[in-house]
Amino acid sequence: MRRVLWTLAAVLLALVAFVWLFNYWGGPRVHDKAPTAPPSREQVARGAYLARAGNCMLCHTERGGAAYAGGRAIETPFGTVYASNITPDAETGIGNWSAAHFRRALHEGRSRDGHLLIPAFPYTHLSRVTGADVDALFDYLRSLPPVNKPNRPHRLRWPYDTQAALAVWRTLYFRPERYQEDASRTPEWNRGAYLVQGLGHCGACHTARNALGGMRDVVDLSGGLIPMQNWYAPSLASTGEAGVADWRVEDIQELLATGNSPRGTALGPMAEVVLHSTQYLEPRDLRAIAVYLKSLPPAPGDSDPREVPRASPTLIERGGQIYQDRCAACHGDQGQGVAGAYPPLDGNRAVTMPVTANLVQVVLHGGFPPATRGQPRPFGMPPFAPVLSDGDVAAVLTYIRSAWKNKAAPVTELTVAQQRASRRE
Template identity: 65%
Template structure:
């Protein structure tokens, strides 16, 4: 027995050493040799302009510009289930920003998720998507950021709980869930489709919201863009692969472009986090790029529609209360029969945002209000006021249950518990 123990410990030590070596290799594979990198070439005006466009496409300012702060100077809090991450300073300040960085170091951060000093970056910075960005585009983005005025604003340390604040834990996460890899064109598709795929999967990082995450914060590779709850924001990013949610497979391409460019279209409206994406990012893209994104999204494999199940009708008391509340608070804009109003107020009859399985967004809009972005193509959007103080959990439950079962809609009831959970978590 005493002889077996040292052997067992030795075997265990070897296994641990082997596992550590594997994790190390998975974290450094393919990284560039910084010592052998060529010196940076001077940036051209065309490269800087290209980088400015790409920064809009990637919505970089959303995480790297704090409210009321200097552009790209960092400090934006990004809440996650593991603690708060803060956007870093991307201005060319020598001490706190990118002033001492090289283009190769910046590309390594985008492509491999590693900072200039060798630290592994937390994946709240979506290098899991940005890894698909080409070196030329990364260089252009770097050239643009280096052209900005330097801002001497220190980076705020992340406030992550243990063990999520440990580099070793992050290395294991990356070994399990991150694979660096530049976008490879699909030869079976044309140039427009491939351009759309590159933007959606890379700089657009649509999967960061529209894909379900596991308990460790990793996106599902098996079901990309199949919908997911946005952590900490309490909004549901609907599936882009389901006609019952947010698929555009059967939309005219012009309607897809209009939605991404203005926030409104004959087939739908955006609100919540997607309204910010349209405001800060997609409205600034060319029509050609938006059409390419639309082509790619239209071609996504579609989930089979589940068989419809008979729904129990809401109780008489709930139906009566819901109908009365709808008539008093909603009908003036959305119509007596949920038909909407002339492209200004969306219809509720047959609206998949109303009837899809997740009721998170529906409850959030009633609680917090619904506001489309003020874009160049729709500078004065109409909005919906919040009812968080006007209606109780029971009343919101009743009116939404009514809307989800009226005018041909056939969706399950919204419970008071659903409303209460969102009311209390959103108020924190």
């Protein structure tokens, strides 16, 4: 027994040593000083564009607060993370950072003093951004007006608030990676892959996470539930979810530029991405993203629709009546919709996806496309949470998912109740 205990202790010590070496040893200390010369206008303009591509301001700006001054609360399953001040204020922002410090933050997930950053900051993806682009981002940020706003301490549960826990997490789920161009692909494809995998960090939402918040692969885009938001970021490879292999490149570009296209509409978190980021991208970059997304290997197909369970005739009848009373005026008696205004529901894969979280969200809380330059006054859908019960919502969604050409499983009242309750929390 003593020998077994000593063996277990030695193994545990070896694991601890490995974690420590992987996270704390081997990286040279950064002694560079903050630059004093102002950046060039060209560099600032390039950095501003890249900040839009990375949607940096959305997280690093508190509602009603100064741009990039931090303070926005980001809810996670482990507690609340508050975005940091990244204006060039010397006391509370990054005014004393050097370009090398900033590179280390994006590429290695470490702050100026070397402590490990919480992966709500998506350095798992940003490690793929080139050094030149990171430098341009840094030059843009240091050109902003400094805002003296102290960073709020995170409110994470123990042990997730410890550096030791972060060290273990990084050992399991993080390896700094540089984007490597695929010589067998076109420059346009490689540009799209670089934007999606790096600055765009699309996988941060469109990839499933495990109980510890880890991802099996940061370039996996097979879909996942966005923690704490109850929105599902659908698979970008599955034709039954949000795969675009059969879309025209122009339709993908239009969706990213305006939030609406003949093939789909951006709602929920994706509407925010279009509003704050993709609508500002150059057409050539939007086209590159579209080309890359069209090339994703197709995901395995869903089960045979003949195997889908059927709802009771009584529930279908109830849902059909609610649809006629509440929905048909916009979406049509046959779910055909109105081009350019209200999306069709008949044959709409957003309606028939196995995961129904987004449908429930839209009916309960409304669906609002972004107001963009290409679509300044989009048509939205009002929330029905005040006027429809959980049973009503389940009934009308079950009806829509089984009407016309649609063949999808019923939505349960429990599913609706859970999402309504989580929103109140």
